[in-house]
Amino acid sequence: MSLKSIIQDMKGEFGSISRKGFEGRFSYGLRSRSHRVVEDCSVIVVDNPRQSCWANMPPELLRDVLIRVEESECLWPPRKNVVSCAGVCRSWREIMKEIVRNLEVSGQLTFPISLKQPGPRNTLIQCFIKRNRGTQTYHLYLNLNQASNDDGKFLLAARRCRRAAYTDYIISLNADDVSKGSSNYIGKLRSNFLGTKFTIYDAQPPNTGAKVTKSRSTRLVGMRQVSPRVPAGNYSVAHISYELNVVGSRGPRRMQCLMDAIPTSSIEPDGVAPTQTEFLPGNLDSFPSISFFRSKSTRTDSFRSGPLSNSKDEMLILKNKAPRWHEQLQCWCLNFNGRVTVASVKNFQLVASVENGGGGQEQENVILQFGKIGKDVFTMDYQYPISAFQAFAICLSSFDTKIACE
Structure with missing residues (x-):
């Protein structure tokens, strides 16, 4: 299965779960009252691993998949997939928090907390x-x-x-x-x-x-x-x-x-x-x-x-x-x-x-x-x-x- 199909499958299941009422807030950044669009850094989170088969993936395989997603997306709007992965469940969120580097190193505004971090060196x-x-x-x-x-x-x-x-x-x-x-x-x-x-x-x-x-x-x-x-x-x-x-x-x-x-x-x-x-x-x-x-x-x-x-x-x-x-x-x-x-x-x-x-x-x-x-x-x-x-x-x-x- 290709990486693109995994992301699409994950998004489809993620959307069906959210429509059933399992709504949460992304704890890596500021808690938001609105879940408008992924590009605004507000995502819906499912913290119950029993609701998603993706939460039961082996940690080693999951980390490898998330690393590949993060490395393949350097600019917005494709960067929204990184935020989507962080909003699937608690285990995905914790791993993604470790993978995504701060703004000074990565030069990428991914999560809301990036707005409070110093910008990259020698690059505007x-x-x-x-x-x-x-x-x-x-x-x-x-x-x-x-x-x-x-x-x-x-x-x-x-x-x-x-x-x-x-x-x-x-x-x-x-x-x-x-x-x-x-x-x-x-x-x-x-x-x-x-x-x-x-x-x-x-x-x-x-x-x-x-x-x-x-x-x-x-x-x-x-x-x-x-x-x-x-x-x-x-x-x-x-x-x-x-x-x-x-x-x-x-x-x-x-x-x-x-x-x-x-x-x-x-x-x-x-x-x-x-x-x-x-x-x-x-x-x-x-x-x-x-x-x-x-x-x-x-x-x-x-x-x-x-x-x-x-x-x-x-x-x-x-x-x-x-x-x-x-x-x-x-x-x-x-x-x-x-x-x-x-x-x-x-x-x-x-x-x-x-x-x-x-x-x-x-x-x-x-x-x-x-x-x-x-x-x-x-x-x-x-x-x-x-x-x-x-x-x-x-x-x-x-x-x-x-x-x-x-």
Whole structure:
């Protein structure tokens, strides 16, 4: 029997079982309320091995089959078969979790947790963002066709929520369920009133040095803090600042990103950036260190012992690459290697800034680039050491209205 026939047979049986009501959720990534399509990384799982003959395959044969499936599919949409195999039953899922490597090594966005992992080294993952002005929403897609931005794999969604003193961008794994009370909520971006300073919050700690930030939606009940709606806490992972530039008197925008969760050493050849391997359960009761909510002092001190809490010099700093003035075109220019086609104040490239003798020295390697290619379509390319979630949040800050920077 060929590998293709095995996959088709497995899918047929898998579909018939799911229609009988044996529905579950894929535990490798974030638990989702919707089972829309396999490409959205939401799959139906049958954990009862008696319901599927494929669950009773010998482990050695099963591992060999799954390895061949994983190696034969390097790009989406065929990559959906890897997710389908992981959703057959518990034994298939555990083996596939061991076979599929993290994003840094494989360079492939397979499961939802890949969106929280650093991108590959020396290779930009090409994505694009579509903006809907009417609904104030932004959708991030993975490029599947280099010649067109109409064909893409959905990755993340964000919704703009304007408040009196600040603006929130809620980021979710589900385009139809973008709210802080959703199980698909993975983080947010918050701006100040002027739109010059932003903070990126992760719904779960990216490393042992993360600091939890009290949310407006949480409350204290007796001596214990509970949050029935927010899946997890708010952990500050990055700070973005735009230099004041009234009426554009200082030229193009100047921005700087302080990555709280990524050390400067990560950009070195043997450097390591924090890598999340799974989503935490969306319940505060399941946190092993729930005691850090007891008091104000213990809440803040519990996360100060991490590797990035000693000095700001240890945190990675990203700065926008300075554009050059083109005399013939009479405009500021950056080399996006054909990925950006429309001039816009929002376009930028971020590079690492390394302290050198008291002064910051910019590296040439572009870590994140963002630019306009249509009325409401923008490219977003990123690589190690930042993740798709962090890159998306940084790009969202460019959309926000900046009273003192235009």
